[in-house]
Amino acid sequence: GEQVEQLPSILRVQEGSSASINCTYENSASNYFPWYKQEPGENPKLIIDIRSNMERKQTQGLIVLLDKKAKRFSLHITDTQPGDSAMYFCAASGTGGYKVVFGSGTRLLVSP
């Protein structure tokens, strides 16, 4: 099955700086890579995703990069704010969002 590795586990940044989270996957058949943000006591919420036919996607201060050859994808949060502090999970799956496998999570802490 698929395995997804995620680093770092904890990321501390200053407000206004950028934050980057990196993930790798094993199954070359994976073609869908979502990112979820989970705040304390809440369920995970999709913030951005990228499919295997793309290398880069950007929306509202979030950038996702996908390197299929290296089986690596990453999330970059620009101009971080304290409200960005949360757990972030990368994930990978095949067609249809079936059997989505999650990374181990990154706790992002943005200090004022």
Next chain:
Amino acid sequence: SVLLYQKPNRDICQSGTSLKIQCVADSQVVSMFWYQQFQEQSLMLMATANEGSEATYESGFTKDKFPISRPNLTFSTLTVNNARPGDSSIYFCSSSRENTLYFGAGTRLSVL
């Protein structure tokens, strides 16, 4: 999108007892899944709930311990049998639509 309503939100039970968690979707969905999340850890796929047939379990999860029902395309239940303190975690139902995975609010279970 898909809205998933889960209940109970939280529960406390004694070791050896059973707990049933219900999940209702706001519309018919083909795929429903159950995830387990320990505090500050990743989301582990437990099983895929199949309409009208037995659930498909992932490694480490069994139907005897976690029986799942899916009588129709909007409803699923997860039962935790013979609950142990090690089962204390959050259980999420989820569903996929247009390749996006959505989560219910989760059920926080504490086993004494």
